[in-house]
Amino acid sequence: MYRSHVLVCGGTGCTSSGSEQIIKTLEGELEKTGLQNEIKVIKTGCFGLCALGPIMIVYPEGAFYSMVKPEDIPEIVSEHLLKGRIVTRLLYQETVTEDTIKSLNHTDFYKKQKRVALKNCGVIDPENINEYIAYDGYQALGKVLTEMTPEQVIDTIKASGLRGRGGAGFPTGLKWSFAAKNDADQKYVCCNADEGDPGAFMDRSILEGDPNVLIEAMTIAGYAIGASQGYVYVRAEYPIAVKRLQIAIGEAREMGFLGKDIFGSGFDFDLDIRLGAGAFVCGEETALMTSIEGKRGEPRPRPPFPAEKGLFGKPSVLNNVETYANIPQIILNGPEWFSSMGTEKSKGTKVFALGGKINNTGLVEVPMGTTLRTIIEEIGGGIPGGKKFKAAQTGGPSGGCIPAEHMDIEIDYDNLLSIGSMMGSGGLIVMDEDTCMVDIAKFFLEFTVDESCGKCTPCRIGTKRMYEILDKISKGKATMQDIDRLEKLAHYIKDNALCGLGQTAPNPVLSTLHFFRDEYVAHIVEKRCPAGVCKDLLNFYIREDKCKGCTLCARNCPVGAISGNVKEPHIIDRSKCIKCGACIEKCKFGAIEKH
Amino acid sequence: MANTISSIPFSGTKEQEEQLKQAIAAHKDQQGALMPVLQEAQEIYGYLPIEVQKMVADGLGIPLEEVYGVATFYAQFTLNPKGKYKISVCLGTACYVKGSGDVYARLSEALGIKGGECTADGKFSLEACRCIGACGLAPVLTINDEVYGRLKPDDVDDILAKYADR
Numbered sequence: 001m002y003r004s005h006v007l008v009c010g011g012t013g014c015t016s017s018g019s020e021q022i023i024k025t026l027e028g029e030l031e032k033t034g035l036q037n038e039i040k041v042i043k044t045g046c047f048g049l050c051a052l053g054p055i056m057i058v059y060p061e062g063a064f065y066s067m068v069k070p071e072d073i074p075e076i077v078s079e080h081l082l083k084g085r086i087v088t089r090l091l092y093q094e095t096v097t098e099d100t101i102k103s104l105n106h107t108d109f110y111k112k113q114k115r116v117a118l119k120n121c122g123v124i125d126p127e128n129i130n131e132y133i134a135y136d137g138y139q140a141l142g143k144v145l146t147e148m149t150p151e152q153v154i155d156t157i158k159a160s161g162l163r164g165r166g167g168a169g170f171p172t173g174l175k176w177s178f179a180a181k182n183d184a185d186q187k188y189v190c191c192n193a194d195e196g197d198p199g200a201f202m203d204r205s206i207l208e209g210d211p212n213v214l215i216e217a218m219t220i221a222g223y224a225i226g227a228s229q230g231y232v233y234v235r236a237e238y239p240i241a242v243k244r245l246q247i248a249i250g251e252a253r254e255m256g257f258l259g260k261d262i263f264g265s266g267f268d269f270d271l272d273i274r275l276g277a278g279a280f281v282c283g284e285e286t287a288l289m290t291s292i293e294g295k296r297g298e299p300r301p302r303p304p305f306p307a308e309k310g311l312f313g314k315p316s317v318l319n320n321v322e323t324y325a326n327i328p329q330i331i332l333n334g335p336e337w338f339s340s341m342g343t344e345k346s347k348g349t350k351v352f353a354l355g356g357k358i359n360n361t362g363l364v365e366v367p368m369g370t371t372l373r374t375i376i377e378e379i380g381g382g383i384p385g386g387k388k389f390k391a392a393q394t395g396g397p398s399g400g401c402i403p404a405e406h407m408d409i410e411i412d413y414d415n416l417l418s419i420g421s422m423m424g425s426g427g428l429i430v431m432d433e434d435t436c437m438v439d440i441a442k443f444f445l446e447f448t449v450d451e452s453c454g455k456c457t458p459c460r461i462g463t464k465r466m467y468e469i470l471d472k473i474s475k476g477k478a479t480m481q482d483i484d485r486l487e488k489l490a491h492y493i494k495d496n497a498l499c500g501l502g503q504t505a506p507n508p509v510l511s512t513l514h515f516f517r518d519e520y521v522a523h524i525v526e527k528r529c530p531a532g533v534c535k536d537l538l539n540f541y542i543r544e545d546k547c548k549g550c551t552l553c554a555r556n557c558p559v560g561a562i563s564g565n566v567k568e569p570h571i572i573d574r575s576k577c578i579k580c581g582a583c584i585e586k587c588k589f590g591a592i593e594k595h
Numbered sequence: 596m597a598n599t600i601s602s603i604p605f606s607g608t609k610e611q612e613e614q615l616k617q618a619i620a621a622h623k624d625q626q627g628a629l630m631p632v633l634q635e636a637q638e639i640y641g642y643l644p645i646e647v648q649k650m651v652a653d654g655l656g657i658p659l660e661e662v663y664g665v666a667t668f669y670a671q672f673t674l675n676p677k678g679k680y681k682i683s684v685c686l687g688t689a690c691y692v693k694g695s696g697d698v699y700a701r702l703s704e705a706l707g708i709k710g711g712e713c714t715a716d717g718k719f720s721l722e723a724c725r726c727i728g729a730c731g732l733a734p735v736l737t738i739n740d741e742v743y744g745r746l747k748p749d750d751v752d753d754i755l756a757k758y759a760d761r
Binding site: 012013016017050051052053196197198199200201204205236237238274275276277278279280291292293294295296297298312353355356357361362393396427429431435440443444447453558580581582585586 | 626627628629630631633634661664665668669670671672686687688689691692693697700701704724725726727728729730731732733735742744747748749
């Protein structure tokens with residue numbers, strides 16, 4: 001028995017900010033003070049509040065230490081763990097109240113969240129299957145295999161209203177029923193863990209924090225459609241996730257949750273991992289399956305749909321990680337429980353990866369129908385530096401922007417579509433007044449040009465042409481006719497591209513054109529970038545009234561474009577200036593401006 | 596992404612060839628073996644020159660053109676050797692809106708190479724990557740397995756200086 005448990009986040013965000021070192025130092029200190037048998041250190045998955053990493057929670061008190069440094073550890077060990085005095089100075093300040101500490105669940109970041117898919121993340125040790133079992137793990141699988149028929153499983157998922165969390169939001173139960181109907185000697189269950197949408201990392205966090213949930217859910221799916229083999233297609237860029245999933249699969253096989261005759265039911269199922277190799281298009285279902293087959297990951301026309309002819313030409317089902325993470329709880333708690341959350345057509349919860357210009361970057365899970373305002377202002381803690389909210393981008397390179405006037409929109413699949421964006425996998429990037437919408441549209445098009453597989457012409461050539469027009473606009477060389485061309489091309493690509501990547505590639509352009517047309521016009525007509533981002537339209541000035549003549553800017557200018565005498569206002573030679581911004585960063589008096 | 600054929604002569608060793616043969620044997624009978632074999636081949640050699648692609652093609656009994664097709668399709672595979680220190684700057688959306696594009700430009704300038712290239716001494720290679728998932732630290736870059744976060748363009752010189760004597 002341990003008298004205290006210390007949970008340290010081992011997700012990618014916290015690992016990147018040094019949580020491995022924290023764990024090592026902690027274990028060393030515990031040994032030094034002879035506490036190693038009283039206090040257990042557990043490396044968990046992601047807590048969600050990545051902005052404050054590395055994160056550490058001490059139970060039973062529930063003390064939440066944030067931005068922990070190795071040099072803080074001796075104090076935490078000797079004061080808190082040895083003497084029982086919480087080191088208030090190092091706690092997440094929002095949890096500190098006058099005489100006691102607030103539970104994490106009552107902080108602004110967590111109180112409006114509802115964790116279903118992320119239930120075990122940051123709670124259990126992902127490398128120990130027993131901890132998953134202690135949290136009801138594999139009970140749903142047991143129930144399915146011993147008490148339910150495959151039809152009953154599918155009906156349960158249908159009744160829950162669960163829709164795919166990977167992008168388009170197709171009803172999961174319906175998808176399963178199609179594959180179940182098709183008879184074949186072999187069927188496959190696949191999982192899309194090739195999270196390519198830049199800025200979305202919920203699937204990775206689930207794999208890292210709770211890999212067994214995926215194994216359990218895929219086995220349930222296998223039983224429902226009659227498949228005996230599953231493949232998880234994971235990004236190779238997620239080494240921690242791959243390692244934990246491998247450990248979990250090994251443990252599950254040992255325990256008999258994978259393999260032959262699971263739970264003595266006569267049902268066989270096994271799982272293999274396939275590593276992706278960095279191709280965004282492989283998030284498209286037919287491309288992903290082609291890639292598992294070891295070929296170039298190019299999509300193919302549908303029909304035939306994968307439910308009929310999928311992986312290796314056999315009936316297959318593909319869902320993403322977050323979708324699967326909901327399955328065991330739907331089985332255990334019943335479909336009514338699940339459908340009681342959310343909106344009329346979008347049930348349950350959704351995980352969002354909050355990033356960009358927001359204070360609490362990290363992972364949040366909220367019931368469908370939560371407003372954007374709640375997510376950004378309450379959970380996300382608003383925009384840093386007192387800047388103004390301009391737009392939130394959802395759906396990554398396939399999605400669009402939600403401007404300030406739609407901040408009270410209830411987020412669900414249909415509402416997002418109605419304003420020209422989409423749920424996508426749940427990346428939610430916040431932009432403030434310093435973000436240029438033309439630049440963002442160009443950024444996404446550059447991404448699609450890069451990632452287009454080249455199979456169909458509208459996408460291969462069309463997106464490139466769109467990018468070129470955007471580039472002209474951002475350099476002040478476009479005319480108003482170019483906007484018309486851009487729009488025409490965008491609609492043409494939407495209607496004619498082969499797969500989802502091409503069909504949605506114009507969305508970032510169409511959505512920014514719709515909500516921020518004036519910014520495009522400013523670039524074209526006034527040759528001005530209102531947000532001060534597009535370099536070709538910027539000029540740097542030194543304000544005479546603010547410059548103290550400290551020479552710091554002149555010394556830091558990489559091209560020697562700044563001159564002036566000590567203690568006299570300096571000037572920038574515009575013919576030399578490369579607009580790198582080094583001077584603005586260095587100036588202590590705010591004397592340098594760009595517009 | 597630039598993926599031209601390398602002009603640096605191939606210098607594989609006997610041990611590497613032996614490792615590759617083992618990898619091929621381990622996957623040979625598995626459906627869809629090509630990707631895992633290429634991934635292991637790149638682990639062994641650091642890149643996939645035409646010589647290695649030929650060995651994979653022969654070993655798996657797959658036409659070389661198909662091997663080449665797969666090797667050039669995926670961003671992870673490279674036909675060029677990488678530097679001793681691989682610098683990847685995240686140009687995912689979260690990092691981009693926080694200014695990683697400027698960090699990337701500054702690095703390119705400081706090293707005198709473009710993305711996808713390697714410095715003449717083989718020390719640094721530079722590439723852009725899409726989201727490593729450390730969005731809380733945006734903007735970020737990685738040098739081999741080391742992560743640097745919350746960057747400003749001005750941090751570039753200090754970071755490179757750390758590797759000066761290594």
